[in-house]
Amino acid sequence: MSLQQSNAADEAADGRKDKLLTVSNVERTFQVGGAPLHVLKGINMELRPKQLVMLRGRSGSGKTTLLNSLGGLDMPSKGEIWFDGRPFHSMNDHQRTLVRRKDIGFIFQAFALMPLLSAKENVELSLRMAGVKKSLWKERVEHCLAMVGLEKRMHHRPFELSGGEQQRVAIAKAIAHRPKLLLADEPTAELDTGMAAQIMSVFQTIIRTEEVTICMTTHDPTILEVADHVYEMVDGKFI
Numbered sequence: 001m002s003l004q005q006s007n008a009a010d011e012a013a014d015g016r017k018d019k020l021l022t023v024s025n026v027e028r029t030f031q032v033g034g035a036p037l038h039v040l041k042g043i044n045m046e047l048r049p050k051q052l053v054m055l056r057g058r059s060g061s062g063k064t065t066l067l068n069s070l071g072g073l074d075m076p077s078k079g080e081i082w083f084d085g086r087p088f089h090s091m092n093d094h095q096r097t098l099v100r101r102k103d104i105g106f107i108f109q110a111f112a113l114m115p116l117l118s119a120k121e122n123v124e125l126s127l128r129m130a131g132v133k134k135s136l137w138k139e140r141v142e143h144c145l146a147m148v149g150l151e152k153r154m155h156h157r158p159f160e161l162s163g164g165e166q167q168r169v170a171i172a173k174a175i176a177h178r179p180k181l182l183l184a185d186e187p188t189a190e191l192d193t194g195m196a197a198q199i200m201s202v203f204q205t206i207i208r209t210e211e212v213t214i215c216m217t218t219h220d221p222t223i224l225e226v227a228d229h230v231y232e233m234v235d236g237k238f239i
């Protein structure tokens, strides 16, 4: 590396200080039927510790694709994603999986609750995946379920819970291993206004008490006002 290159690298690293996640010029292209489909077209964003950040945009604008890249589930075709000092864009699958299990929580449809497990067992699963010692599980699981107001529903299985309660178990599960970043794809989409407000209030509480950063997608204009920052996505770009 030349002196000039190393100075530029130092400056870039300085710019990332105090940020949990930095996204620079990210593009994502899929090959569909032999033709390229440009879904993300040069995204720049940042997440700071303890922020609630929302991605808003029409269906198909690229929000889920971006969220997948932020969580290391997918790789950008171009650009850089730095998560907590680590270059997601140049890490392999295995390396990203290890970071994900320890430092990121997801509330995605695809990561929904296991139907045959109780609320308590569902939350335990993420502690198991993160390699947390079994002797610590009981206290942490009870704490997380209490935080979302479900300490009395610990032994219920998902089908014995309402939609809002299931979503709160999903939150408890997603934060049990003390991630630095929580990613949520449309966490209020299936809920009525009252339940959506409850979920947002749980989010605000856990940002404070668990010191987590939350980045979520939404279509719902009524919940945008609680965000620290809103990124508006149109056709693969922020406007």
Ligand SMILES: Nc1ncnc2c1ncn2[C@@H]1O[C@H](COP(=O)(O)OP(=O)(O)OP(=O)(O)O)[C@@H](O)[C@H]1O
Binding pocket: 030, 031, 032, 037, 039, 057, 058, 059, 060, 061, 062, 063, 064, 065, 066
């Ligand atoms: N793996 C893939 N292969 C091909 N095309 C894809 C793939 N994933 C997403 N796309 C396309 O990328 C575009 C953006 O999809 P994405 O799911 O990111 O949008 P979105 O903003 O999250 O939409 P919604 O709000 O409906 O969930 C869509 O046109 C979709 O068909």
